[in-house]
Amino acid sequence: MCGIHDLTEKDLQPLPYTPAYLDKIKGMRFFDPHVHMSARTTDDYQAMADAGVVALIEPAFWLGQPRTGIDTFRDYFSSLLGWERFRASQFGIKHYCTIGLNSKEANNEALAEAVMEILPQFIYKEGVVGVGEIGFDDQTPLEEKYYRAQLELAKEAGLPVQIHTPHRDKKRGTQRSMDIALEHGLPPHMIIVDHNNEETVKEVLDRGFWAAFTIYPFTKMGNERMVAIVQQYGSERIMVNSAADWGISDPLAVPKTAALMHESGIDLNDIHLVTYSNAVTAFAQSGQINEDDFNIAGNIDQREKFNGSTILRGGQQPRVDKNTTIIR
Numbered sequence: 547m548c549g550i551h552d553l554t555e556k557d558l559q560p561l562p563y564t565p566a567y568l569d570k571i572k573g574m575r576f577f578d579p580h581v582h583m584s585a586r587t588t589d590d591y592q593a594m595a596d597a598g599v600v601a602l603i604e605p606a607f608w609l610g611q612p613r614t615g616i617d618t619f620r621d622y623f624s625s626l627l628g629w630e631r632f633r634a635s636q637f638g639i640k641h642y643c644t645i646g647l648n649s650k651e652a653n654n655e656a657l658a659e660a661v662m663e664i665l666p667q668f669i670y671k672e673g674v675v676g677v678g679e680i681g682f683d684d685q686t687p688l689e690e691k692y693y694r695a696q697l698e699l700a701k702e703a704g705l706p707v708q709i710h711t712p713h714r715d716k717k718r719g720t721q722r723s724m725d726i727a728l729e730h731g732l733p734p735h736m737i738i739v740d741h742n743n744e745e746t747v748k749e750v751l752d753r754g755f756w757a758a759f760t761i762y763p764f765t766k767m768g769n770e771r772m773v774a775i776v777q778q779y780g781s782e783r784i785m786v787n788s789a790a791d792w793g794i795s796d797p798l799a800v801p802k803t804a805a806l807m808h809e810s811g812i813d814l815n816d817i818h819l820v821t822y823s824n825a826v827t828a829f830a831q832s833g834q835i836n837e838d839d840f841n842i843a844g845n846i847d848q849r850e851k852f853n854g855s856t857i858l859r860g861g862q863q864p865r866v867d868k869n870t871t872i873i874r
């Protein structure tokens with residue numbers, strides 16, 4: 547008999563299932579330098595930790611709906627530095643962020659002015675590894691104005707810049723972003739140009755900038771194309787991220803791409819560079835990254851609280867695993 551009435555509590559529990567790709571990346575550590583965790587769930591954090599993600603960067607960005615006041619920006623920036631960092635720590639993941647005014651909301655001039663005024667209160671805080679994500683969306687004059695203003699801010703603070711390149715008219719937008727950064731006297735090694743593709747990568751690398759690639763499921767840049775890019779251009783100054791957010795995206799894009807690269811015969815050292823150490827090197831120029839801090843995985847204590855709140859819901863058993871070296 548297997549009617550629905552025969553189901554027990556036990557039948558409804560998830561089966562212990564380990565995706566096959568995890569075998570290919572056993573023991574590897576990953577750094578996702580662009581992922582919007584505040585839009586993600588605790589399941590995502592757990593899956594990332596299980597797949598070897600030890601640290602990440604959450605850039606400040608657009609929330610899918612325009613904000614109407616400066617206080618929501620203030621609270622958002624504070625949450626990237628506070629609550630979200632705490633949430634990540636509860637899964638053994640070191641959380642950093644970049645702070646900036648995103649290109650879409652730069653088009654609301656009154657609000658953009660107010661954001662510019664509060665940015666200096668946030669970019670000097672501990673764990674802020676850059677000004678970002680900033681740059682062009684529709685390539686409007688207001689986007690350019692606030693992109694330039696924030697480049698000046700980054701220069702003054704000595705922080706790397708994380709550039710969001712536009713999805714429409716990408717090639718021209720990427721060139722313009724680099725030209726303007728140079729015009730403001732920022733050296734290419736302080737600039738991470740994000741959301742590259744086959745059309746932009748050569749020029750970005752030739753000009754000495756960091757080239758970041760976002761792996762998007764079903765569109766643009768899938769990870770097979772990423773493998774081909776590393777086969778063609780090598781691993782110098784290239785990094786992979788998920789840019790997972792509230793839309794259709796994959797927070798496991800970095801470990802999955804590492805697995806695919808491994809399967810495709812890419813050298814382990816190259817995989818390590820593009821899925822971990824290049825991003826560490828680029829953003830460590832902020833003076834805010836210490837790799838020793840990535841080893842928090844062995845000291846998770848989910849009984850901990852942030853401003854009196856935990857990530858646990860009534861009756862849940864906290865995970866307390868002190869001093870295991872690797873979590874997967």
Ligand SMILES: [Zn+2]
Pocket residue numbers: 580582605607679789
């Ligand atoms: Zn983003």
